[in-house]
Amino acid sequence: MGMNVSEFVWKRLSSWGLSRVFGYPGDGVGGLDIALEKAGEYMHYVQVRHEEMAAFMASAHAKFTGEVGLCYATSGPGAIHLLNGLYDAKLDHTPVVAIVGQQARTALGAHYQQEVDLQTLFKDVASEFVMTASVPGQVRHLIDRAVRIAHGKRTVTCVILPNDLQELPYADPPLAHGTTHTGIGFATSSLTPESAGLHQAAAVLNAGKKVAILVGAGALHATDEIIAVANRLGAGVAKALLGKAVVPDDLSFVTGGIGLLGTKPSWDMMKSCDTFFMIGSAFPYSEFLPKPGDARGVQIDIDGANLSLRYPMEVNLIGDSGATLRALLPLLEQKDDLAWRHRIEKNVAAWWKTLEDRALQPADPVNPQRVFWELSPRLPENVILTGDSGSVANWYGRDIKMRRGMKGSLSGGLASLGAGVPYAIAAKFAFSDRPVIAFMGDGAMQMNGINEMITVKKYWREWKTPHFIVVVLNNQDLNQVTWEERVQLGEAKTLSTQSIPDFPYARYADMLGLKGIYVDKPGQLAGAWDEALRADRPVILEVRTDPNVPPLPPHITPKDARNFLGSLVHEPERTSVVKNSAREILASVLPRE
Numbered sequence: 001m002g003m004n005v006s007e008f009v010w011k012r013l014s015s016w017g018l019s020r021v022f023g024y025p026g027d028g029v030g031g032l033d034i035a036l037e038k039a040g041e042y043m044h045y046v047q048v049r050h051e052e053m054a055a056f057m058a059s060a061h062a063k064f065t066g067e068v069g070l071c072y073a074t075s076g077p078g079a080i081h082l083l084n085g086l087y088d089a090k091l092d093h094t095p096v097v098a099i100v101g102q103q104a105r106t107a108l109g110a111h112y113q114q115e116v117d118l119q120t121l122f123k124d125v126a127s128e129f130v131m132t133a134s135v136p137g138q139v140r141h142l143i144d145r146a147v148r149i150a151h152g153k154r155t156v157t158c159v160i161l162p163n164d165l166q167e168l169p170y171a172d173p174p175l176a177h178g179t180t181h182t183g184i185g186f187a188t189s190s191l192t193p194e195s196a197g198l199h200q201a202a203a204v205l206n207a208g209k210k211v212a213i214l215v216g217a218g219a220l221h222a223t224d225e226i227i228a229v230a231n232r233l234g235a236g237v238a239k240a241l242l243g244k245a246v247v248p249d250d251l252s253f254v255t256g257g258i259g260l261l262g263t264k265p266s267w268d269m270m271k272s273c274d275t276f277f278m279i280g281s282a283f284p285y286s287e288f289l290p291k292p293g294d295a296r297g298v299q300i301d302i303d304g305a306n307l308s309l310r311y312p313m314e315v316n317l318i319g320d321s322g323a324t325l326r327a328l329l330p331l332l333e334q335k336d337d338l339a340w341r342h343r344i345e346k347n348v349a350a351w352w353k354t355l356e357d358r359a360l361q362p363a364d365p366v367n368p369q370r371v372f373w374e375l376s377p378r379l380p381e382n383v384i385l386t387g388d389s390g391s392v393a394n395w396y397g398r399d400i401k402m403r404r405g406m407k408g409s410l411s412g413g414l415a416s417l418g419a420g421v422p423y424a425i426a427a428k429f430a431f432s433d434r435p436v437i438a439f440m441g442d443g444a445m446q447m448n449g450i451n452e453m454i455t456v457k458k459y460w461r462e463w464k465t466p467h468f469i470v471v472v473l474n475n476q477d478l479n480q481v482t483w484e485e486r487v488q489l490g491e492a493k494t495l496s497t498q499s500i501p502d503f504p505y506a507r508y509a510d511m512l513g514l515k516g517i518y519v520d521k522p523g524q525l526a527g528a529w530d531e532a533l534r535a536d537r538p539v540i541l542e543v544r545t546d547p548n549v550p551p552l553p554p555h556i557t558p559k560d561a562r563n564f565l566g567s568l569v570h571e572p573e574r575t576s577v578v579k580n581s582a583r584e585i586l587a588s589v590l591p592r593e
Contacts, residue, residue: 005136006035008170009099009143009161014042015184016147018070018097020061020429022046022054026074028101028114031166046429046459049451051078053422055085055098056411060419060426062094063217063409064384068151072099075163076114079121084416086125086156091413092217092242093282093303095150097157098122102132104164118160126158133161137173144182151186154303189302191323198324201298201315202331208275208296210340211235214258214289215321217242217412218280218302222322223404226279227251229325233277234335236344238266240283241397242412249401252345259285260553261397264354264588265347267554278313280321282306284413288554300324355399357587363546363580365520368392368473371543372399372439374525378533380467381405384427384436388420388444391479394551396439418448421470425455428468435467435533443478443500445470450508456538457512468538472505475547483551490563492571509540520544548576550584 003011009032013021021043025033036045048054051073058069069089073082079100089096100122102108103115122130129149133139139161146157173179192198205211211233215226217240226247230237237247238258247254255265270276270288276295280302283289289311290297297313299306300321307316317324335341359373372395379385379400385408387396393410402408407427411419424438440449449470460466473479482498485491506516515535519528519542532539553560564581568574 003170004031004035004167005139005161005170006031006166007038008139010035010039010043012140012143013070013097013147014039016068018068018147020044020046021070021072022048022057022061022426023072024048024051024054024074024078026078026101028075028078028103028163029072029099029161029166030163032072032099032101032161044429046425047455048422049454050448051081052085053448053452053455055082055096056088056419056422057085057426058096058098059085059089059092059094060386060409060423061430062089062096063092064407064427065430068147069094069096070099071096073101075101075103075118076116079116079118083121083125084414085419085422088411088414088416088419090125090156092411093154095154097146097150097159098126100158100160101166102160102162105134105162106164108162122158122160126156128153128155129157131159133159133165136165136168136170137179139170140172141180141182144184148186152189189320191320192327193317193319193324197315197317198328198331201317202328204296204298204315205233205275205277206333208233209337210273211275211277212269212273212290212295213237213277213279214240214281214283215243215246215279216240216281216283219243219246219321220280222280222325223247225322225325225329228329229332232329232332232334234338234341235277236265236269236341238262238269240281241393242409243281244397244402245406245408248404250403252348253341255344255348256351257397258283259288261394261551262288262554263351263398264554265344265351268347269344276311278311279325283310286310354588358584359399361580361583361587363549364576366522366525366543366545367549368475368543368545369395369399369549370522370525371471371473371545372396375437375529376401378529379403379406380435380533382434384408384424384431384434385439386410386420386423386427386436387439388441389415389417389480390441390444391483391551392439392441392444392473393480417444420444421449421452424468424470425452428463429459432463433465435465436469438470440470440472441479442472442474442476442503442505445472445505446500446503450503453509453512453514453540457514460514460538466535466537467533469532469541470539471541471543473545474502474505474542475545476500476502477547479547480551482547486567486571486577487560487564490566492567492569493573495572505540505542509538513537515539517541546576546580548573548580550577550581552584552588
């Protein structure tokens with residue numbers, strides 16, 4: 001019995017090793033829907049509540065597993081909905097294949113219902129490969145190229161399938177002029193730079209007396225190599241947010257995050273180093289890096305387009321982070337003078353005390369930092385963490401001590417609101433025996449999280465363990481933007497745009513048959529986390545937090561200070577803002593003994 005085109009599509013994707021697809025049905029993919037039902041033995045289908053969530057989940061699946069993510073959607077509005085999640089994957093260099101439906105070939109060009117020029121629409125997000133199938137014999141090479149290019153270039157690709165094509169009988173193309181015959185299998189790549197480049201890099205690094213290392217998501221598989229190189233060079237290690245899990249935070253020389261959400265030790269290290277070593281990162285904010293000319297630079301990236309993009313590097317190496325560092329390590333000299341390392345370690349130790357002092361400051365009713373401070377020592381060894389965009393990312397990035405074996409990610413380059421819960425769902429499907437925790441602001445939870453908890457309700461009993469927690473910081477404020485208005489624009493909080501309605505998140509969990517926990521006093525946090533971590537079903541932990549606790553940057557410029565003071569003139573919540581800001585600043589200046 002032969003296959004039709006839709007059946008071939010799922011079978012061919014399975015042959016590439018793709019075994020899970022996130023999506024939502026529709027008449028534009030009717031043939032694919034029917035074939036997917038038959039393909040249950042080798043293609044696991046996750047039905048989401050909105051196509052954007054399917055793309056977010058495909059992106060997260062690729063980030064957490066290293067595999068190619070896969071999503072699909074119907075024609076017209078369904079395909080359009082995929083775009084935001086696909087841009088998340090594109091901007092974070094994450095391999096995702098999107099399969100989208102289209103109206104019948106005979107209707108195209110007739111201004112037909114749900115007819116959208118998908119080839120043009122997807123041309124930017126899937127710039128490396130987007131193609132519409134016109135005949136069955138074309139489908140094999142379209143699927144093969146989509147997967148191979150997504151994997152090889154770490155990007156988004158798209159195949160568009162008109163619905164009348166989906167149910168036609170499939171046959172391989174004939175061996176004739178005008179056809180092509182593709183095969184399955186990922187290509188091996190050159191993983192290490194040439195010897196000359198390695199020796200040039202070693203010469204720069206060996207000459208440095210104060211080496212600062214910055215790692216990103218491209219180094220997630222190179223933990224041991226990063227630690228070995230840092231110890232050889234007596235260096236400190238800062239982490240871009242997507243690289244939070246590269247090295248554990250319990251190492252004395254790991255300075256933590258960098259940038260607006262970063263730490264003071266990272267800022268101090270970058271501004272004082274004489275040598276800058278950037279590994280597997282495209283961290284965008286150059287103002288947090290050394291001043292050009294103050295430090296010699298070496299960079300490793302698997303994509304040559306990322307080299308010398310943020311800082312004028314002296315030596316640029318194209319290669320896999322782990323393999324390149326293994327080849328480089330024997331060329332590096334052991335630093336004997338460890339004064340630089342000791343200075344970094346002293347700053348890091350003081351910083352963790354500062355964070356604790358900030359977290360324990362009183363607030364009305366709960367200090368958001370304390371939510372994370374109470375959780376951090378309780379984190380299970382193999383936990384997977386997801387963060388959403390907004391001020392919640394500050395506390396995730398700074399106050400959570402990532403230990404070896406943990407995973408964590410979020411929407412990095414796109415910084416899209418609403419990605420935290422779909423990321424967590426994808427993580428739990430990929431590793432259903434591991435606990436998963438999503439950190440959400442109430443704005444992000446209202447945007448996407450509430451709906452995707454229905455997906456959790458639908459599937460959680462299929463997971464090996466029920467340990468899935470969504471913590472919601474309920475402050476009824478779009479908090480990150482509020483603080484940006486105060487500090488960057490010098491304007492008071494705009495209530496009409498920043499205030500959002502209250503919602504009973506914990507009670508909503510109970511309504512779904514999940515578990516809801518509500519906290520409105522700081523003393524309840526420890527017990528609430530213990531209860532959530534041992535729950536026999538997924539949990540929404542709702543914490544009523546104070547929106548006026550400032551997410552202090554690692555360095556306050558005179559302009560930021562002037563803007564903030566100017567914003568207080570018309571600030572509707574001035575008393576609370578001033579009180580909390582004073583407490584946080586004093587906790588930084590006068591840490592507890």
